[in-house]
Amino acid sequence: MNATEDALTILRTRSLSGVLEREIEKAILGGEIPPGKRVNENLLATRFGTSRGPVREALRALEGLGLVELIPNRGVFIRQPAVEEAIEIYDVRTVLFGLAGKLLAERVGDAQVARLKEYLEQMEEAARSRDFDRYYPLNLAFHEFIIDACGNATLAAQYRGLVKKLHLFRARSLVQGGGLEVSNSEHREMVEAVAARDPERAQRAHSDHVARAKARLLAAYQKAEAQAPRLTN
Amino acid sequence: MNATEDALTILRTRSLSGVLEREIEKAILGGEIPPGKRVNENLLATRFGTSRGPVREALRALEGLGLVELIPNRGVFIRQPAVEEAIEIYDVRTVLFGLAGKLLAERVGDAQVARLKEYLEQMEEAARSRDFDRYYPLNLAFHEFIIDACGNATLAAQYRGLVKKLHLFRARSLVQGGGLEVSNSEHREMVEAVAARDPERAQRAHSDHVARAKARLLAAYQKAEAQAPRLTN
DNA sequence: AGATTGAAAACTGTCAACAGTTTGCAGAAT
DNA sequence: ATTCTGCAAACTGTTGACAGTTTTCAATCT
Known part of the structure; x- marks a missing residue:
């Protein structure tokens, strides 16, 4: 069968x-x-x-x-996005992910909140033990879960397209810059806002998370540029 | 030549x-x-x-x-988007257009502000004389101008894609629902916020504008549905 | 040696034909 | 009269071939 x-x-x-x-x-x-x-x-x-x-x-x-x-x-x-395009993408991602957080907070069920907290705990544990190989896929799945659970397929499609484009960014290794703990405290705020069913707070928490990731990328990029200017050509 | x-x-x-x-x-x-x-x-x-x-x-x-x-x-x-998809699109458009307003307020030049005010006046005149055939293309060009002038090509591409999809919505005639004057007072607030170089206020003004358009569409749709339920199948 | 020219090779753009599937319809069976 | 069956037409999926362009490279010239 x-x-x-x-x-x-x-x-x-x-x-x-x-x-x-x-x-x-x-x-x-x-x-x-x-x-x-x-x-x-x-x-x-x-x-x-x-x-x-x-x-x-x-x-x-x-x-x-x-x-x-x-x-x-x-x-x-x-295609080979320049830094400028990566920045553009991050700006759009920021508002899209913020919207996802808002929509999620408006419709989330108890089971979904439990799943989110589960992800959070696993990521915190991985962060504590500095286990990046375990943290990375969890982080990915966590964000995917939010994008799917928000219930807006149009948003999900657009968001996924942006993430794919970002993968072509030549300095995408820098995207990870920022450290596990910092990122995870932002995750906690996101989950708490969603669990509290507070759409406005959730929107802010989710968009701030991406905005800070953009800032981290920019900082890492400028640092790398100073060390090896050839990267930016 | x-x-x-x-x-x-x-x-x-x-x-x-x-x-x-x-x-x-x-x-x-x-x-x-x-x-x-x-x-x-x-x-x-x-x-x-x-x-x-x-x-x-x-x-x-x-x-x-x-x-x-x-x-x-x-x-x-x-494709033939259902109401649900139209709503999804409006939600995404809301945050995208809000971002456009924010970015525009951050980078706008005096000449662009002048152009915006020009559009505004022409639209107000058309609205006063109830000249819808003149108002509609002006309204379109006004929004296009903002999307282009905000300087984020990624955003512009996504936004245009959404608008195209919306054109396939079977009840797209309702998209115009809402009246010219209402919409134009919102335009005025958008332009003023941009002219004041206030990104946060511009973002709110721009996203509110689309959010209210969504509300107007929904109201018109439900009214039409009550009169001719066959439209919604 | 370095630049230039010209031909050959490689590759893209387009087409027409063939195979397989779906759709529409007529005739048979109930 | 209605449903079912099977055939024919229409259409999609895919292929191989041909035309035109770009790229490569070797021979020639400066």
């Missing part, structure tokens, strides 16, 4: 170019194809065992997501 | 599928292809004198914009 069900769902939701889109996106975000580089349609086609048609369709979809850029007669290139 | 320049720029920025994308988008937003209807690839291809390849690429791009939906083996369908 499992096998047939799988086959059915696969066939129903297939669309070669759809699969290709996800697969190519994975290759791009995984850094397999370095930013700035041209994407070779033939290479991708042979790699996935298809013709160039579906590959081109997938690339056009990725262009809409802002992950690649299409230059006529030269091909598609992996 | 004009002709050669035109030809050059056309050739440089060409890409048949890019042109097709804009053209098909125009056909969709213009209501030529009604929401919910399937788009016939062959028809579009013959209409524009191309083969189906570029048409398919353009449709995949439009799918990314959220204007059409792709169902495997059945084709692409014009």
